[in-house]
Amino acid sequence: MRYSDDIIEEVRMKNDIVDVVSQYVKLNRRGSTYFGLCPFHNEKTPSFSVTPSKQMYYCFGCGAGGNVFNFVMEYENYTFGEALQHLADRAGVQLPKIEYSGEAKRKAERRAVLLEINRLAARYFYYQLRRETGKQAYAYLTGRGLSEETIKKFGLGYSDKYSDDLYKFLKSKNYSDDLLRDSGLFNVDERRGMYDKFWNRVIFPIMDVNGRVIGFGGRVMGDGKPKYLNSPETTIFDKSRNLYGLNVARTTRKNYLILCEGYMDVISMHQAGFTNAVASLGTALTSGHASLLKRYTQEVLLLYDSDEAGVKAALRAIPILREAGLTSRVVNLRPHKDPDEFIKALGAEEFEKRLEQATDSFMFRVHMAERDFSMEDPQGQNRFFERCAQMLLELSDELERNLYIEAIVKDYRSSGITADNLKRRVGALA
Numbered sequence: 339m340r341y342s343d344d345i346i347e348e349v350r351m352k353n354d355i356v357d358v359v360s361q362y363v364k365l366n367r368r369g370s371t372y373f374g375l376c377p378f379h380n381e382k383t384p385s386f387s388v389t390p391s392k393q394m395y396y397c398f399g400c401g402a403g404g405n406v407f408n409f410v411m412e413y414e415n416y417t418f419g420e421a422l423q424h425l426a427d428r429a430g431v432q433l434p435k436i437e438y439s440g441e442a443k444r445k446a447e448r449r450a451v452l453l454e455i456n457r458l459a460a461r462y463f464y465y466q467l468r469r470e471t472g473k474q475a476y477a478y479l480t481g482r483g484l485s486e487e488t489i490k491k492f493g494l495g496y497s498d499k500y501s502d503d504l505y506k507f508l509k510s511k512n513y514s515d516d517l518l519r520d521s522g523l524f525n526v527d528e529r530r531g532m533y534d535k536f537w538n539r540v541i542f543p544i545m546d547v548n549g550r551v552i553g554f555g556g557r558v559m560g561d562g563k564p565k566y567l568n569s570p571e572t573t574i575f576d577k578s579r580n581l582y583g584l585n586v587a588r589t590t591r592k593n594y595l596i597l598c599e600g601y602m603d604v605i606s607m608h609q610a611g612f613t614n615a616v617a618s619l620g621t622a623l624t625s626g627h628a629s630l631l632k633r634y635t636q637e638v639l640l641l642y643d644s645d646e647a648g649v650k651a652a653l654r655a656i657p658i659l660r661e662a663g664l665t666s667r668v669v670n671l672r673p674h675k676d677p678d679e680f681i682k683a684l685g686a687e688e689f690e691k692r693l694e695q696a697t698d699s700f701m702f703r704v705h706m707a708e709r710d711f712s713m714e715d716p717q718g719q720n721r722f723f724e725r726c727a728q729m730l731l732e733l734s735d736e737l738e739r740n741l742y743i744e745a746i747v748k749d750y751r752s753s754g755i756t757a758d759n760l761k762r763r764v765g766a767l768a
């Protein structure tokens with residue numbers, strides 16, 4: 339893909355770098371240069387500079403730098419073409435339709451065919467769910483409380499007990515084995531040749547933000563292993579850059595998104611009216627997910643299972659979200675295990691209340707750290723407050739730090755801790 343230098347220059351000139359960067363980073367003017375906290379590394383004092391006269395940015399901390407295109411590419415995870423399109427739209431510049439080069443054209447075509455194969459497979463699974471052989475799977479879904487409307491909305495399906503019927507179906511549409519192999523829908527072994535990856539499973543099509551099917555998740559019927567199986571990563575399916583449900587959640591009017599563990603969580607929450615729920619796809623949260631979330635919101639509510647694994651996952655996610663510039667809170671569903679169970683037991687209204695009461699993620703970390711110390715004896719308490727001081731030191735903003743000092747004092751007043759004492763501890767560590 340190649341645009342003329344003239345059009346690239348026009349787009350660059352019509353997008354003032356200070357304006358563009360200001361949409362993402364709070365900048366303060368100092369002389370002829372603007373400074374702010376670098377969005378590309380974690381820092382406490384601003385070393386990220388933008389120079390209007392040069393239309394360039396540079397970070398003295400991590401060395402990130404470049405022009406307005408580089409900034410948008412890095413921040414939004416865009417390719418150059420996507421950044422150009424984004425900035426052209428922003429400035430109202432019409433890009434000319436252009437011819438792809440041979441290689442790029444082949445790649446784009448292959449992606450288009452893989453998307454088509456996935457779409458056909460989704461329709462095939464959807465149809466199987468409604469046949470006689472899909473009865474058990476359909477009963478499983480309705481048994482879990484899903485309505486017909488929800489099943490339709492998420493395009494849920496069923497892969498039946500034969501291990502080659504999807505293969506036969508797609509072969510009848512004249513796709514080559516080479517393409518089918520790349521679709522991630524089939525296993526290949528020397529003895530059996532190619533056969534369906536998913537069989538006897540309830541199927542959850544996975545869509546990208548634009549609603550295109552890019553992969554599948556399958557839950558086995560009965561006791562087969564593994565219980566959940568996902569498509570492998572393919573040319574069109576990058577697990578670390580896609581979130582289940584985001585195609586719907588991105589249009590929410592709520593000013594936060596809810597991050598939960600799996601498809602069933604997302605689906606039951608959407609059904610209960612919480613259409614701003616998303617989930618990562620069988621992987622822990624990555625920085626790619628975080629920057630994807632950042633495109634659509636400022637705040638994320640973490641809604642992981644109420645067990646130890648869920649707590650661990652939340653503690654792991656918090657710094658990743660923070661690094662991407664997102665604030666986060668943690669939702670407590672106890673004594674219930676997950677959103678599905680909670681909503682069934684207590685209803686959507688109570689659930690909404692839990693969302694409102696979500697704990698600030700910093701205080702969540704403090705409360706979880708408490709568990710590492712024996713709070714009954716003075717030594718344990720002392721070491722716990724030392725840990726609090728270490729965490730407070732991570733906060734660069736003085737006001738923010740003082741607010742958390744007050745919050746900790748409020749929660750642990752019975753231990754005799756005072757704001758002055760905590761401040762002194764932080765000062766000593768710094």
Ligand SMILES: [Zn+2]
Nearest residue numbers: 376379397400
């Ligand atoms: Zn930096």
